[in-house]
Amino acid sequence: MYSNDEKRDMILIYGEKNTETFMKRLTHNYHVNMIKEIKTQRTLPEHQLFIIDLTCHDSLPLLKQAEKLGLFKSPFRWILYGPVATVSSFYFAVDSRVFIIEPDRVETIYKYSQKSSFVRDDVTSLSKRTNLMGATIKISIVITNPDSLNHLWDYRNKHIDAISKLNYILVHQLMSYLNASKEIIIQKTWGYKNQTTGLYSGMAGDLQKGVANLGGTPLFFTTDRIDIIDYIAATTPTYMKFIFKAPPLTYVTNVFTLPFAASVWHYCFVMVAVVVIFVYLVVLWEWKEVKFRKTISGKHGDTLRPNIFDVMMMEIGAITQQGSDVEPQSIAGRIIFIFTLTTLMFLYTSYSANIVALLQSTTDSIKTLDDLLHSRIKLGVEDIVYAHYYFENAVDPTRRAIYEQKVAPKGQKPSFMKAEEGIRRVQEGFFAFHIELNTGYKIISDVFQEGEKCGLKEIEYVNLIEPWLATEKKSPYKEVMKIGMRKIHETGIQNREIRRVYTRKPQCHTRGSNFGSVGLIDCYSAFLIFGIGIGLGVLLFVLELIAKEYFLRKIHTEN
Known part of the structure; x- marks a missing residue:
């Protein structure tokens, strides 16, 4: 038995003259010298070229072994001598670089899908494979609210499942560009790793198992997901942060x-x-x-x-x-x-x-997670799958303390709530709510008074870059999808849909008219002085009574 590296090296051939000799050596197990020779000349995959003479009687077993090793995928290149019919059972995907040489012509061959027949193109057409001729692409998307399935196109309730709705439109544009049909798979979660089995749930699980070719809802970059999926394009400026109204100056100082x-x-x-x-x-x-x-x-x-x-x-x-x-x-x-x-x-x-x-002034003293942790502001988190995951699995000491002390204190009900309730409490003041910014600002635009939109602050809890669309690992459609998403970005379609679906931070136009009533906390120092005065007065009164009683007894004793 040989390792995959040894088998791969055995298949690599450097010229047509070596083919017969190599096949004889392979047949009679005289491969040791060849392996040593190849390993001394090892190059990067994109610089490797495989040459096979299809008339050789052992060429087909060799090709089957290469298929098992995944050598027909990019960036490996192949040159095959002989008739195309010889290799009709093999799947040379869209991203493959396989050249077939026949007596009268040289062409590239590939298939749109496992079941399709070979497409034969001129060797100069390698960059023109974006037409998938109606091939079916399986797309897994995440929908957290079932009603969102009724509003994927009409821009209603844009703040609910906004990331899914936006990318559903972009993926539709991608399929149109690739001339492919789509098969939609609905999931309730992005997908997280089962530590026992190593398998992922949700959309990530569909990509890991090969059930889906494309994840239609972007995912955040995480180190564990890099091993099971490939990221292809950033489509959505989605960020999750704590939103709160800057507290009054009286909240932090006298x-x-x-x-x-x-x-x-x-x-x-x-x-x-x-x-x-x-x-x-x-x-x-x-x-x-x-x-x-x-x-x-x-x-x-x-x-x-x-x-x-x-x-x-x-x-x-x-x-x-x-x-x-x-x-x-x-x-x-x-x-x-x-x-x-x-x-x-x-x-x-x-x-x-x-x-x-x-x-009427506010303070900018709360700027970091540590400031938020040690402030008197209460915290809440939108009740959504990924929020539970990131808060419950926080490792950083400050983030862990925020979860254990303010979000889910022991013995109390965790502060996970609906978006509308959380934003309402932000409006009332002294409350910070962790939510996807588009969702939060859409509700704020609808329910806040103009003056209340001033002084809104943000603090990031989940330190991740914006999410990306992903494909299954080493997907044959990865490169053409990347090209398609780049075209959608360059033509302005992506930017147009972002502006139609996403709500930006409300602008403050009427700060001067934002007057509020003075509360007890604003008058804390005044009442403190009043209380101290009353306390001193009572204390002196008691001392006077004691002194009076003392002197009366002293006079009575002397008399």
Whole structure:
């Protein structure tokens, strides 16, 4: 028994004069020297030429062995001497390079299919085999929604099975270009490997088993699929990403500190401290000055006392634009108070104007999967076959953590849902939905208000290039299909169908009118301050009660 490499080397012949000698050596098993000679001159398959004399009595067994080894497929080339009828039972496919030499002519011969008869062409017609003369091509396509079978041509519900509908049209154009008839096989899934048997399900399985010649729905490149199928053309700009509305700025930071630069805040604190000190000194002078004593004693209720806490309360009233029920009595004190109110009024106006703008602003802080994982945004995934596969089989630590912590936490129902439900939750905010972009943007265009289309963000989860059409491994139609798909691309048919079927990201035209109500999260800092104030007040009140009780008991004990 010999290996495939040895058998292949035994078939390779370098000239007509060697044929008889080689056949004798093969018949009598004197092949050792020939194998050694060929292996020392080994070349690439596309540079190998096989020459066979069909009048030799052992030529047919030799050709049968070559057929088993797959040597009639491209890029191997053959030159056969003798009548065509001798090899009529062999299948020289469309991609073969077989030349037949007869006494009066030299031609190329090939068959459109296993059952068809030989086509005999001039040797210059090798590049003109795109006319398959009605040969049947078996095409496997993926349909996830049964209703899509009713709308493969009419452009209705374009966002449902969009990739299948688009490529069904393109494959129809390809069959028209090749003059071939098609037989459609419907599958529910693209196909994934069974680790036990090594066989694939769905469309990939049809191509692996030879049930289909062409996969009519594109597949993503994966390392395991490269061994069972051949990719021929990129047809669809299909990408799967998380779509979400950029969260408000208040979601990630305290907007109440943002209106002023750090230097302005510093100057404001210094100014307030200086005003408190000067007002305190003026009030202290007023209470010691003889000419103000009578006035102060008559207006004791509305006169500012020389107490640092009273002065600070007056200043806080000015800062918050609430005014004060007490004031200095001297002209100097009133001048300081008036200019303090005026200065703080301008600062308050500037602060309020900036707050209004900031409350309507969004943040760009969520840019990566890691940012998404550690944000408070909830996640959801479109309930479709390939989404389950890529999320459930994620290996990368961040992607795995996203699935286990946010998509399918242990003990909770996994967040797989219909496209419409996921986009509705995106519209409500604080939700990122993983979906094929065409499907997502079609629904967004239909249900979002114009202002809501602004600030849409995307983050890629499945890091794959766009999907490609595929054929069975070493398909005889691979090259002619590649030529056909290139023609469809060059003539603009592919681009036209993409624009008709696929929905692009909605443009933002009315960002200025996108006003929303202020929510609790926007006022978080304000309520936090309020809560801290109440807590301190209650704490001091309790301490006062304790102190009062302590002193009352002490007085009672002393008496």
